[in-house]
Amino acid sequence: MTSKKYDLAIINGRVIDPELGFGKDAHVFIKDGKIAKIEVPSSKNESELKSFDDDQIIDATGKIVVPGLIDVHVHLREPGREDAETIASGCKAAAAGGFTSVCCMPNTEPRIDNQETVKFVQDRAKVADARVYVVGAITKNIEGKQLAEIGDLVKMGCVAITDDGHYVQNPEIMRRALEYAKMFNITIMQHAEDQNLCGGGVMNESYESTRLGLKGAPAAAEEIAVLRDIALTRLVGGRLHVQHVSCKEAVDAIRSAKAEGLDVTAEATPHHLVLTDEEIGKEFNTNLRVNPPLRTLEDKEAVIAGLVDGTIDCIASDHAPHSIESKDCEFDQAPPGMIGLETTVGLIKTFIIDKGVMSWADVIRKMTSNPAKILGLPGGTLADGSDADITIIDPDKKWTVKADKFQSKSSNSPFIGMKLNGQVYKTILGGRVVFER
Amino acid sequence: MSRLSSRHLLGLEETPQEDIMLILETSNSFREVLERQVKKVPTLRGVTVLNLFYENSTRTRISFELAEKRLSADTINFSTSTSSVKKGESLRDTVQNIEAMKLDMVVVRHGSTGAPYFLTQCMDANIINAGDGAHEHPTQALLDMYTIWKKYGKFAGLRVVLVGDVKHSRVIRSNIWGLKAVGASVALCGPSTLLPVEVEKFGCDVYHNIDEALDGADVVNVMRIQLERQEGGMFPSQREYTNLFGITKERLKLLNKNYTIMHPGPMNRGVEITSEVADGKNSVILDQVTNGQAVRMAVLYLLSGKKEEGDA
Numbered sequence: 031m032t033s034k035k036y037d038l039a040i041i042n043g044r045v046i047d048p049e050l051g052f053g054k055d056a057h058v059f060i061k062d063g064k065i066a067k068i069e070v071p072s073s074k075n076e077s078e079l080k081s082f083d084d085d086q087i088i089d090a091t092g093k094i095v096v097p098g099l100i101d102v103h104v105h106l107r108e109p110g111r112e113d114a115e116t117i118a119s120g121c122k123a124a125a126a127g128g129f130t131s132v133c134c135m136p137n138t139e140p141r142i143d144n145q146e147t148v149k150f151v152q153d154r155a156k157v158a159d160a161r162v163y164v165v166g167a168i169t170k171n172i173e174g175k176q177l178a179e180i181g182d183l184v185k186m187g188c189v190a191i192t193d194d195g196h197y198v199q200n201p202e203i204m205r206r207a208l209e210y211a212k213m214f215n216i217t218i219m220q221h222a223e224d225q226n227l228c229g230g231g232v233m234n235e236s237y238e239s240t241r242l243g244l245k246g247a248p249a250a251a252e253e254i255a256v257l258r259d260i261a262l263t264r265l266v267g268g269r270l271h272v273q274h275v276s277c278k279e280a281v282d283a284i285r286s287a288k289a290e291g292l293d294v295t296a297e298a299t300p301h302h303l304v305l306t307d308e309e310i311g312k313e314f315n316t317n318l319r320v321n322p323p324l325r326t327l328e329d330k331e332a333v334i335a336g337l338v339d340g341t342i343d344c345i346a347s348d349h350a351p352h353s354i355e356s357k358d359c360e361f362d363q364a365p366p367g368m369i370g371l372e373t374t375v376g377l378i379k380t381f382i383i384d385k386g387v388m389s390w391a392d393v394i395r396k397m398t399s400n401p402a403k404i405l406g407l408p409g410g411t412l413a414d415g416s417d418a419d420i421t422i423i424d425p426d427k428k429w430t431v432k433a434d435k436f437q438s439k440s441s442n443s444p445f446i447g448m449k450l451n452g453q454v455y456k457t458i459l460g461g462r463v464v465f466e467r
Numbered sequence: 468m469s470r471l472s473s474r475h476l477l478g479l480e481e482t483p484q485e486d487i488m489l490i491l492e493t494s495n496s497f498r499e500v501l502e503r504q505v506k507k508v509p510t511l512r513g514v515t516v517l518n519l520f521y522e523n524s525t526r527t528r529i530s531f532e533l534a535e536k537r538l539s540a541d542t543i544n545f546s547t548s549t550s551s552v553k554k555g556e557s558l559r560d561t562v563q564n565i566e567a568m569k570l571d572m573v574v575v576r577h578g579s580t581g582a583p584y585f586l587t588q589c590m591d592a593n594i595i596n597a598g599d600g601a602h603e604h605p606t607q608a609l610l611d612m613y614t615i616w617k618k619y620g621k622f623a624g625l626r627v628v629l630v631g632d633v634k635h636s637r638v639i640r641s642n643i644w645g646l647k648a649v650g651a652s653v654a655l656c657g658p659s660t661l662l663p664v665e666v667e668k669f670g671c672d673v674y675h676n677i678d679e680a681l682d683g684a685d686v687v688n689v690m691r692i693q694l695e696r697q698e699g700g701m702f703p704s705q706r707e708y709t710n711l712f713g714i715t716k717e718r719l720k721l722l723n724k725n726y727t728i729m730h731p732g733p734m735n736r737g738v739e740i741t742s743e744v745a746d747g748k749n750s751v752i753l754d755q756v757t758n759g760q761a762v763r764m765a766v767l768y769l770l771s772g773k774k775e776e777g778d779a
Binding site for chain 1: 558
């Protein structure tokens with residue numbers, strides 16, 4: 031017998047939807063790619079489930095069932111660097127990491143600063159294993175000189191704008207961007223590092239850079255950048271989202287901007303929540319080179335505190351694939367960035383939840399409804415009628431990160447070899463299983 | 468003869484005191500070889516050493532090459548002034564190609580911190596760091612230390628002042644680690660813009676005033692001000708640097724009686740040091756160069772894994 035009323039049921043999992051305030055063992059019923067209903071086990075749905083075929087049921091006993099995770103900061107590299115990642119491979123990595131929606135950054139080659147490139151990405155993403163939301167450039171060719179045709183980008187469906195990888199160095203240009211973006215009610219995502227202060231830096235400026243004789247990028251470069259943008263937001267309004275917050279002073283600045291009532295949001299990456307600059311001198315692992323750089327223990331703790339108290343709204347991976355060839359070199363010659371989609375859940379479980387810093391519900395909020403709200407994306411909830419984007423997590427699955435297991439085309443992860451606790455079990459996109467273990 | 472605890476010499480930060488003293492003691496016997504009529508021993512016969520220089524260098528490369536030849540090693544030189552990345556071939560490919568030619572030891576100079584460590588990960592040869600970025604230059608520090616040890620016969624109780632661009636100097640970093648390991652007191656002095664952040668964590672006394680730094684010191688090791696590195700305006704002018712930090716005859720009065728003047732070269736005479744001081748009776752600048760060969764012979768010998776042959 032086959033259930034005609036529903037297509038799929040995920041049964042007996044611990045369903046956590048912070049947006050609904052739901053956190054119970056329950057069954058999730060799916061029909062036509064949408065969430066049909068969520069019910070706690072009962073004799074009624076027990077008999078209902080008897081009509082299901084085996085392949086219509088996913089047994090999630092002992093697992094955690096959450097809205098499909100959303101990552102607002104991902105580099106898919108296509109067009110331009112298909113050797114490192116493609117839209118298809120990046121979305122496979124997303125699915126393997128439990129992400130059903132990703133926002134892709136515009137620093138491709140060519141840049142996503144025009145309608146044609148947005149269209150190209152959207153077309154490629156149609157058949158991918160995750161929803162791809164395109165983030166357009168703030169300035170033409172990400173040069174920080176002249177505004178991109180933001181109206182066009184928004185018309186094509188861009189959900190935000192950013193010059194990620196580069197700070198909009200000229201305050202006048204950033205002011206105009208904030209003002210102009212207001213017309214379209216979209217958020218500006220800023221890579222906050224003042225290039226005049228941190229240019230050429232390859233790691234955090236601290237005793238570690240002093241000891242190793244490597245050029246440091248001081249945390250003050252991030253602090254200055256964030257403070258300037260907060261001042262501009264105060265001046266002209268607009269919505270500012272600070273990407274990959276990495277230092278204490280930036281957390282403090284964002285906290286006070288929020289208290290003041292400015293429309294400022296922020297994200298933190300798993301690597302800034304887990305690693306410090308003391309890792310670099312051990313083996314000069316080029317996968318630890320990232321912008322903004324890994325900071326001190328004090329900074330790491332401040333970022334965690336910011337995540338806990340709500341100063342930092344969401345967790346984003348800043349998934350930045352680079353080919354083996356480009357990372358197999360001297361530390362200071364390596365391009366910055368590391369992949370993150372497939373390790374985020376394991377890292378957050380191991381280093382945030384298992385350490386008692388935050389609960390599953392608090393973490394899931396920062397990976398689902400919060401990022402959805404920041405950029406006005408659909409999803410982030412299991413409410414009846416929403417797209418059946420669902421992530422099932424095995425919370426106590428112990429695993430070791432291995433280079434040859436990544437779905438990403440790249441393997442530039444500093445976490446290779448690390449033992450983690452908690453892993454994505456299945457990922458469901460619009461009612462279709464796109465990843466399973 | 469006892470051995471070193473590591474088969475590479477990457478830096479002095481991780482080199483234990485016993486290893487440092489073993490190198491200095493071994494240097495003594497090679498120093499004696501340099502005074503002979505025939506300045507050559509068969510110690511490293513059959514050992515092939517590559518001098519892999521990614522940065523311009525005159526004295527370090529020649530010093531290593533001479534040390535190798537005097538030990539009867541077969542030597543080859545690979546020099547390029549550009550980094551491997553810019554050259555198009557990766558460092559890994561370069562060294563693996565070289566290793567395929569059956570090399571035993573590699574002496575490497577590279578502009579990137581950690582490049583010698585990288586080499587240890589992609590080849591089996593013994594690696595000797597001849598300077599990586601602003602990180603370490605262990606043989607330079609060892610020859611500086613050998614020169615001090617020869618003169619004073621000890622390190623404890625000696626006060627050594629390292630003057631110059633601490634931020635960009637690998638020589639200073641290696642000297643700090645080495646001198647501290649053997650119990651000398653180390654002071655740093657330079658313009659505040661050329662002292663890296665949290666420099667006090669090195670565990671040295673730090674001065675911006677050269678007169679205070681020199682007061683009661685035994686050894687002054689003057690670093691070259693790398694004029695080509697100063698476009699960023701780390702100090703206003705060469706003239707002002709000389710006025711504030713230059714080692715002049717007048718300033719020598721502040722030192723202890725049996726003081727020593729050192730400089731790793733090449734010198735900017737009249738900038739960081741005056742000719743009067745550089746050529747004065749307490750200058751050991753040329754001894755450093757001679758000792759450098761002996762120290763490098765000792766390092767090559769101790770790392771080579773070869774049993775002692777001949778009469779070195």
